[in-house]
Structures are given as structure tokens and as C-alpha cells.
Amino acid sequence: MQIILYLSVALIAIAFLVLVIYLSTTLKSLQGTLTSVSKTLTGLEKQLDSVTSETTLLLQKTNALAEDIQHKSESLNSVVDAVKGVGTTVTKFNDTLKNITDSVDKQVDENKEKISQIVQWSNVLLELKDNWQARKQAKNKIGSDKGKKVRSH
Incomplete structure (x- = not known):
């Protein structure tokens, strides 16, 4: 054992x-x-x-x-x-x-109406002015033509 x-x-x-x-x-x-x-x-x-x-x-x-x-x-x-x-x-x-x-x-x-009238009057005034200037020039031309005729005689 x-x-x-x-x-x-x-x-x-x-x-x-x-x-x-x-x-x-x-x-x-x-x-x-x-x-x-x-x-x-x-x-x-x-x-x-x-x-x-x-x-x-x-x-x-x-x-x-x-x-x-x-x-x-x-x-x-x-x-x-x-x-x-x-x-x-x-x-x-x-x-x-x-x-x-x-x-x-x-x-x-x-104011359309008034403006239209103003434009028409302006045109009339411009025409009068043009006519007046044309007459003035025509008078001046006549006056100068007379002066030329007087001198040439």
C-alpha cells in the first residue's frame, strides 16, 4: 500500500x-x-x-x-x-x-381747348411777324433800288 x-x-x-x-x-x-x-x-x-x-x-x-x-x-x-x-x-x-x-x-x-387756341394764336402771330419782315425787306429793297437809279442818272 x-x-x-x-x-x-x-x-x-x-x-x-x-x-x-x-x-x-x-x-x-x-x-x-x-x-x-x-x-x-x-x-x-x-x-x-x-x-x-x-x-x-x-x-x-x-x-x-x-x-x-x-x-x-x-x-x-x-x-x-x-x-x-x-x-x-x-x-x-x-x-x-x-x-x-x-x-x-x-x-x-x-386745358386742351386753351392750348389749342394758344397754338393757333401763336401760328397767327408767327405769320404776322413773317409778313411784317417780308414787307420791311421789300421796302428796304425798293429804297435801295431808288438810290441806285438816282445815282446812275
Whole structure:
């Protein structure tokens, strides 16, 4: 029985030795994997730092761009308001001009008869003036022809 006991203890020791060798191999493999993961995480940390700094710069540039767009939008709003004011002024001017034109048209229609008479009288006066000038020239010509005849005798 003692032999069985020694054999059992030897078998347990051999099994424990195999277990320790297997665990040692597994732990060495796990150590290599963890070392690789550690290196990868270190690389990722560096990349993450780089991405973080680039993101910060991008955010600052985006904020500056948004502020610039805001200022330009405000400037554009004042230009649009000014153009709107010019448009309103032109519209009022056009309305005033239309009112004046309508008023003149109404006055012309109301005074059409008088205007027609004024034009007729103007024509008569122009004809009288032309006739008067023609007579004056004819008198001057007759007077100058007599003077020529008197001198030639």
C-alpha cells in the first residue's frame, strides 16, 4: 500500500510539474501578447495626442471662421438694408413722378381747348411777324433800288 501511496504522490507530482510547465508556457505567451498590446496602446496614445492637438487646432480655426462669417454677415446685412432703402426711395420717387405725370396729363386734358387756341394764336402771330419782315425787306429793297437809279442818272 505504501507503494501505491508513493506512486500516487509521484503521479501527482508529475501532473503538477506538467501543469506548471503548461502554465509557464501559457504565461510567457500571455506576457508576449501583453507586451505587444502595451506597445500598441503606447502608439495609439501618441496618435490620439496628435489627433487631439489637430482637433483643437481645427476647432479654433472653425471658431475663427464662424466669427469671420458672422462679421461678414452683419456687414452684408447693412448693405442689404442700404439697398433696400435705395429701393424704397426709388419706389417713392417713381410714385411721385407718376403722380406729377398724372396731374400734368389731367391739366393738359382740362386745358386742351386753351392750348389749342394758344397754338393757333401763336401760328397767327408767327405769320404776322413773317409778313411784317417780308414787307420791311421789300421796302428796304425798293429804297435801295431808288438810290441806285438816282445815282446812275
